[in-house]
Amino acid sequence: MTTSFEKTPGWLDWYAGPSRPEFRLPDGAVDAHCHVFGPGAEFPYAPERKYTPCDASKDQLFALRDHLGFARNVVVQATCHGADNTAMVDALRASGGLARGVATLRPDVTDAQVRELHGAGVRGVRFNFVKRLVDAAPKQDLLDIVEKIAPYGWHVVVYFEAADLADLRDFFLSIPVPLVIDHMGRPDTAKDPDGPDFEAFLNFMRARPDIWCKVTCPERLSVSGPPALDGEQRAYRDVVPFARRVVEEFPDRVLWGTDWPHPNLTDHMPDDGLLVDFVPHIAPTPELRRKLLVDNPMRLYWPDAD
Numbered sequence: 041m042t043t044s045f046e047k048t049p050g051w052l053d054w055y056a057g058p059s060r061p062e063f064r065l066p067d068g069a070v071d072a073h074c075h076v077f078g079p080g081a082e083f084p085y086a087p088e089r090k091y092t093p094c095d096a097s098k099d100q101l102f103a104l105r106d107h108l109g110f111a112r113n114v115v116v117q118a119t120c121h122g123a124d125n126t127a128m129v130d131a132l133r134a135s136g137g138l139a140r141g142v143a144t145l146r147p148d149v150t151d152a153q154v155r156e157l158h159g160a161g162v163r164g165v166r167f168n169f170v171k172r173l174v175d176a177a178p179k180q181d182l183l184d185i186v187e188k189i190a191p192y193g194w195h196v197v198v199y200f201e202a203a204d205l206a207d208l209r210d211f212f213l214s215i216p217v218p219l220v221i222d223h224m225g226r227p228d229t230a231k232d233p234d235g236p237d238f239e240a241f242l243n244f245m246r247a248r249p250d251i252w253c254k255v256t257c258p259e260r261l262s263v264s265g266p267p268a269l270d271g272e273q274r275a276y277r278d279v280v281p282f283a284r285r286v287v288e289e290f291p292d293r294v295l296w297g298t299d300w301p302h303p304n305l306t307d308h309m310p311d312d313g314l315l316v317d318f319v320p321h322i323a324p325t326p327e328l329r330r331k332l333l334v335d336n337p338m339r340l341y342w343p344d345a346d
């Protein structure tokens with residue numbers, strides 16, 4: 041049986057034929073936030089999904105990895121697959137150890153299932169608080185999940201909007217495993233990077249030494265652009281001061297990734313080669329770049345690698 045899906049109206053497909061980055065990634069660089077979508081005919085999208093994407097397969101992801109010069113991927117379960125981690129796990133298994141994963145779990149997940157995911161390369165669970173992407177889960181359910189993953193040394197990836205941090209902060213701090221924040225907690229980049237809102241985010245990061253941050257998604261966070269298209273080397277300038285503050289204050293707990301295939305962008309689809317060229321602007325020294333792209337993700341996802 042062939043299953044076909046109709047993309048959400050206005051869906052922007054990932055950028056075909058990205059440029060080769062001018063910035064040469066350090067050896068062993070990890071794309072620490074990316075997704076696979078389906079293909080829907082093989083790995084159907086979840087009935088409870090809030091969007092239906094274009095397909096973005098593991099082979100296409102691995103081709104992008106090689107083209108951009110990354111060595112490894114961290115594949116984060118996309119919400120369009122709900123808690124069915126099959127497509128993500130299939131990518132991990134096909135990667136020959138070059139991909140780790142972050143899963144979505146339900147509270148009734150069994151220890152045997154967590155163990156199997158661990159064996160496939162999953163090292164974290166994602167809790168999503170972005171209302172346009174998921175319906176809210178009861179906090180107790182999330183804490184029950186934490187109890188099940190903690191023995192495996194996993195972390196919790198949290199995705200939330202800046203405006204919700206004040207309400208979520210105490211809950212986050214009650215989670216007894218490391219936390220990884222998606223997309224810098226989605227700051228409003230029209231505001232002052234030195235103002236009280238971003239300071240509240242930085243203060244949250246200061247609250248515990250095991251809170252990590254992905255300084256990702258300038259294409260999502262930028263208000264004034266310009267977009268990473270047509271060779272633009274000064275893309276998303278308004279996001280730079282935010283990301284740079286995080287990288288400079290927390291050099292040992294920042295991660296970077298492409299966010300390919302960039303779900304739910306509505307304005308433009310970036311050239312991923314030019315997105316890689318954004319990195320030196322937020323991590324201005326070779327040492328910061330090595331930490332961001334190699335040392336930190338390796339410590340979190342491949343701690344046993346040589």
Ligand SMILES: O=C(O)c1cc(C(=O)O)oc(=O)c1
Binds near residue numbers: 120299303304305
């Ligand atoms: O902002 C988004 O729309 C988004 C969605 C997803 C997902 O659907 O999993 O993941 C992301 O990292 C970002």
